[in-house]
Amino acid sequence: MKKSSFSILYTSFLIGVLSCAYTVSAQQKGEPFEGIDQTWQNGSDRRDSSVFKNMKYFTPSILMDINYNYSFNNPIDNTVVGSTALARHNELQLSALHFGGDLSYGNARARVMTQFGTRSTVVPRNDFSPYRGQYNLANVYRYLSEAYAGYHINKWNGINIDFGMFMSYIGLNSYYQPENWEYQASFTSDNTPWFFVGSRIQIHPNKNWKIEPWIINGWQSYGKFNKMPGLGGNITYMSSNGNWKVLTNDYFGTDAAGIPDRVRFHSDNSVLHRYLNQPQSKGISRMAFSLTGDIGFEKGGGVNGFDNSPNKPAQYFLSVMFYNRTWFAKNKLAWTIGGGWMKNPGRYLVLYPTGQASPLPNPQDPTKREGMFPFSANPGDQFEGWDMSTNIDWMPNQSLTFRLEYINRNASVGYFAGGGGVTSSTGLTTTPVDPNGTWRPDLVKNESKVIFALLFRL
Template identity: 80%
Template sequence: MKQVLLGVALGAVALNVKAQTDTTTVTKIPFEDIDQTWQNGNDRRDSSVFKNVPYFTPSILMDINYTHSFNNPNDNTVVGSTALARNNEIQLSALHFGGDFVYKNARARVMTQFGTRSIVVPRNDYSPYRGQYQLANVYRYLSEAYAGYHIDKWYGINIDAGMFMSYIGLNSYYQPENWEYQASFTSDNTPWFFNGVRIQIFPTKHLKFEPWLINGWQSYGKFNSMPGFGFNLTWMPTSNLKMLTNNYYGSDAACIPDRKRFHSDNSILVRYLNKPKSKGISRMAFSWTGDIGFEKGGGVNGFKDDAVKGPAQYFLSSMFYNRIWFNKNRFAWTVGGGVMKNPGRYLVLYPTGQASPLPNPLDPTKTEGAFPFSANPGDQFFGWDWSTNFDYMPNQSITFRAEFVNRHADVPYFAGQGGVTSQTGYSTSVLDPNWRPDLVKQESRFVLAILFRL
């Protein structure tokens, strides 16, 4: 989840992205002189076809994919991804429509969410099991929904409440904004959304400070009595450089209020060549993200094993991507990857099917899977991945992408040939008592995707 701005005044241009620095009709517009169309995790459009619509700027996004795993799981299920759900099938991964509303200084944004992501992402949130009203079903068809007010101070102050995108992990939740399709562990295992309140403060034209008061780490509700706290700081002094940091503190272990989580996410993006009219290499850029975090208390002890306080439970990760554009930015080639170490597995995306350790919706005292993947204090997890892709972008609204991805883990984790559902691959089959989910340590896959934005 994981994200940053191309927000120019509605009535001029209103393009909202992972770090969401949208504004209203004011004379001082933050980052107005910055070209962000090249940035990973950002809207690549330079204008909206709806820019002259009063009070409302519509937005439509579609993500259609086909992926093949060389492990050939018999149930076609993808394990360990929030972008992909099914192998060897054409799938509508995401359909979003909505937009930005503005009237005087009142503002709001609503984006719906349909497709496989409306199931894949909410399933990792434990908080709906606390109390009633099926929060995962209430919210799953919304990716963003917030309202707020703009204050004409400095370069603007926005106060918003509702559901908004997380910025942790750099990648955008919306695939047309990313350089790669299958995100590295750093982005895919950190949050995609927050529920709460944020205040966007622009003290200068090139700087944003944004504190948050939220329910928790990618959670619709609260896991314990304590909310989550965090902030984003983004600095873009020129069109060739972007630096940001996101920091979070909360209590996100269900029924373990003494366990506290800290996470720091930091990125730098550099464009080191820009010749937009060149028919050869027209642009070159790289992005680097590094994360560090830990949980402490309630039976775990941060970065150090302790006989009394418990085993170490922390998160270290990094990812790097380099992208080269060709022929007036119509084509692009990206290569990169990353690593992640997460003892205790508290941020690992859990396998699905009979390997799922998540609560069963029909009986939360039991897990969904008969043979759950363990996520206990002291359980180790180390993973690394690399990918490369080629994009064809005939215009700013559509991308055709072909990508190869190779991922590894030090424990059986990805879906193998036997799948994670049953011996036949169908959820309707009675389990063979000798069958177990087929988890393996590596997978290679290719992805074909059509990414549309208007």
């Protein structure tokens, strides 16, 4: 199907859905996933309700994510490489502060969530789209994690039509850490989108299913990389007894900056199963697992998907991650163990190193790189990563989590920050970097770290 044809069909579909609003009764027909317990799911809100639930037009929400992590590589500049959850080593940091909430009046709806802390810099930095055209979109939008408005149609179990900035489901994990089983996401989640900017339609034909098409600016991008929008969607099924969740997210777009002939396809698929549920038990009260597998590729513009040739190297993405979680003491304690693997020739989804190892454009001069010794990300460059982690959670109530986590991550090439760091010989940005000297960014193949996090949600 031609790109323009898809956009026309999507617009026609949107107009058709909107027209239903005039013929559907104002009486609420049902709620999305009504009566299905989602509090155990990886990537979902573990609260059974909001303390603000009785407010008529506005339901506030406040989230805080405070962490301390210690890398046994002990980088001299205290910088973390290759993570969207962490920014600093051996320091207490405010990773995220979000406040905002949901607004509704009649069938009009909106959600606004602000974003402050290190993630407001760490997450947008890999977005190339602000370099296309004027105005610094990375600064304009970085203090918002969600901001959308739309209309709710009281048909079936609800139809929502939204425009703005909303969360991505690709990679299973939630952008908000209090919803995740693990703190440092595995490669599958950490290297796939956290947000989209565009439009979506959420269709709940009954309480078990959600069908959600998207038309968006691009792959975790504030603007467009080229002229074509990103196209995709989500299909989610939840069993009535709340023990199963199965979903697929699929995406197609042109997301290589300045290379409009290169197309990207990505398919993300997860299954979650709760295989034990006895919430009043003082021993093991609940057990569940999540399994996620991703496959994708880029083709055109000098790369050739899964087919490797001298002039057109293969450029694709394969990954898997698995976690098992066991709850104890009436769900007040939990133990999670798991890990994952990723292979990404061409490194088009790899989170780039920071500092003098960064291959990203320099904000002051996009014709140059941020780093003097950039990590290469050329067609054919190989990258493979694998990780494992385990943690203990103490959850005295549904709004507070204390987490202690150990993680070991590995890569096939030098990638993580070693003892020499990625900034300078002293670790300070004020120290000149001599390209003819002996210092280079210290990128190593593995790292182990301990993370302590305090996660709050109200």
